[in-house]
Amino acid sequence: xxxxxxxxxxxxxxxxxxxxxxxxxxxxxxxxxxxxxxxxxxxxxxxxxxxxxxxxxxxxxxxxxxxxxxxxxxxxxxxxxxxxxxxxxxxxxxxxxxxxxxxxxxxxxxxxxxxxxxxxxxxxxxxxxxxxxxxxxxxxxxxxxxxxxxxxxxxxxxxxxxxxxxxxxxxxxxxxxxxxxxxxxxxxxxxxxxxxxxxxxxxxxxxxxxxxxxxxxxxxxxxxxxxxxxxxxxxxxxxxxxxxxxxxxxxxxxxxxxxxxxxxxxxxxxxxxxxxxxxxxxxxxxxxxxxxxxxxxxxxxxxxxxxxxxxxxxxxxxxxxxxxxxxxxxxxxxxxxxxxxxxxxxxxxxxxxxxxxxxxxxxxxxxxxxxxxxxxxxxx
Numbered sequence: 001x002x003x004x005x006x007x008x009x010x011x012x013x014x015x016x017x018x019x020x021x022x023x024x025x026x027x028x029x030x031x032x033x034x035x036x037x038x039x040x041x042x043x044x045x046x047x048x049x050x051x052x053x054x055x056x057x058x059x060x061x062x063x064x065x066x067x068x069x070x071x072x073x074x075x076x077x078x079x080x081x082x083x084x085x086x087x088x089x090x091x092x093x094x095x096x097x098x099x100x101x102x103x104x105x106x107x108x109x110x111x112x113x114x115x116x117x118x119x120x121x122x123x124x125x126x127x128x129x130x131x132x133x134x135x136x137x138x139x140x141x142x143x144x145x146x147x148x149x150x151x152x153x154x155x156x157x158x159x160x161x162x163x164x165x166x167x168x169x170x171x172x173x174x175x176x177x178x179x180x181x182x183x184x185x186x187x188x189x190x191x192x193x194x195x196x197x198x199x200x201x202x203x204x205x206x207x208x209x210x211x212x213x214x215x216x217x218x219x220x221x222x223x224x225x226x227x228x229x230x231x232x233x234x235x236x237x238x239x240x241x242x243x244x245x246x247x248x249x250x251x252x253x254x255x256x257x258x259x260x261x262x263x264x265x266x267x268x269x270x271x272x273x274x275x276x277x278x279x280x281x282x283x284x285x286x287x288x289x290x291x292x293x294x295x296x297x298x299x300x301x302x303x304x305x306x307x308x309x310x311x312x313x314x315x316x317x318x319x320x321x322x323x324x325x326x327x328x329x330x331x332x333x334x335x336x337x338x339x340x341x342x343x344x345x346x347x348x349x350x351x352x353x354x355x356x357x358x359x360x361x362x363x364x365x366x367x368x369x370x371x372x373x374x375x376x377x378x379x380x
Contacts, residue, residue, distance in 0.1 A: 009078055016056060016082040023050050024088040031255070031318075031347040032354065035163050035211040036092060045121035048091040052119040057091070061103060065115045077290055084251035087258075093163045094127040098171045100244035101188060105229035105237050110190070114169075126167035128158045128191065128215060129238065135160070135356075136363040138173075139182045139235065143217060145174035145189070147224070152176075152189065154197075154220040160357070164213035165202050167193045171241075172222075173234050180232065188234035190226040197221070207349045208333070252310040253279075253286040259317045259347075262340070266324040275320060278313040285309055301372030304364040311354040311361065318347040 025043040028034065036044060051057045052066065056079045061067035083090050095118050102111055117123040134141040143156025154174055164170070170191035177185030193200065197220035202210040229237040256279045263272050285306050292298040321344040322329040333342030355361045369375040 008072065009074060012075055012078050013082055015054075016079055017086070019050075019054055019056070020083065020086045020088050023047060024086065026089065027087045028089055029343075030207070030209065030350070031343070032350040033162060033211070033357070034209060034350075035166065036089065038166070040089075041124075041166055044089055044092055045124070047089060048095070048121035049119070051091065052121075058099075058119055061099070061115070065103070065111060066119055073294055080251045081254055084254040085258075091121070093124040093167055094171055095125055096244065097127055097241045098125040098169070098190075100241040101171060101228050101237050104240055105188070107225070109225070110228070114190070123168045124163065124166055125169045125171055126161050126164045126193070126213075128161060128164075128170040128172040130160045131157060132159050136360045138238075139186070141173060141175060141186065143172075143174045144178070145176045145187060145222075147176075148221075150224045151221040152187075152224060152227070154189070154191070154217045154222060156217050158215040158217070159203075159212070161200075161213045161215050162211060164193070164200050164215055165210070169193060170215070171228075173238055176234075177232050183235045185232050186234035186238075187231050188228040188237040189222050190228060191220070191222060195220050195222075205350075205353075207346050252306070253283045256282055256310065256313055256317065259314070259321070262344075263317060263321055263324070266321060266339070269320070269324060271320050275313070275317050278309075278316065282306065282309045282313050299372050301368045304359065304367045304372075307359060308361050308364050311351075314354055315351040318344060318351045322348045 025040065025047045048057075055068065056075075058066050059068045059071040059075055060073060063069060099115060099118050102114055106114070114123065118125070129138055129141070131141050131143060141156075143154065143158065145152045145154050147153075152174075154172070156174065158164075158172075161167075161170075170193050172189040172191040173186055174189060175185055176187040179185070191198070197218045199216040199218065201214050201216070203212045203214060204210055205212065228234075260272075260276055260279050263275060289298065289302040289306050292302055325331075325339050325344065328337065328339050329345070331338040331342060331345065333346045335342060338345065359367070366378055370377050
């Protein structure tokens, strides 16, 4: 594993820090992937525009759409680390997934229209993949799309849609051939979130905040030219775009280090040493995976193993953070006597989501066993 820095990357790190100090739209108050309040959206759109304009995002895009010929893939990890370290917002929504799908599979007309609007912050995207009966088993999705003239008509339900209530557009997967094997008859679409028949209902979570949504689709009409890639090839489109966003391994280890620092402020406990060891292990794993990604030697176990280690270490850290508060641990965010304004309690309530979202721990262990280690497949 080699992760040598360079003068270029060191300068980029300094530039990101300076940029955030001058342009940050504010500090994220809560842990995790959380949705902003409606009044924050204009500032976040502007911050997205500034991040792209400064070259911190989108450098690896095609030159025609703002990419750079001298782009170094390692830059994405530096930027992700520094944005996480600053605790500022990053562009909300599924811009990284939608842009990857458009760049690799979109028509010229789609790229010309949508990619500049992602860079300018004009369009916020959400990911419309998961369903009540198709989360970890995404290929089991049942939202249907039928062709009616020059439009597709969509009926179904999506759930766990982060920032769906703020989104302008949705990156939607729907079943276009119910007779095909479940991985085959799926198509990717661009959905106008304000189209007739789209009903977005925010979900109030145990944290008391509204970050996820359920989205009901009742006879929604999508123009035929809003298909991404080929009809019935949506599974390939989705998996390709999911493989593009891998800089999150850098941000996750930064978050754990911050939590460890906060734990030491709560007191001394032998368990903190155990958490510190786990944090160091996650850091080493993250750096190893980053090295594999940059060298083109990544395998199926890499991202899955880091995600499991991060989510379990994060959960253990916030559980300990609440425990170390003693009786004050039963207080909640908003209570005047709560330690650290109740940050630990909110983080504790949210932490279990990390073991499910983006791939449940049990499913990812199967991925490692079957795809990376070559073990027999679990009976289906």
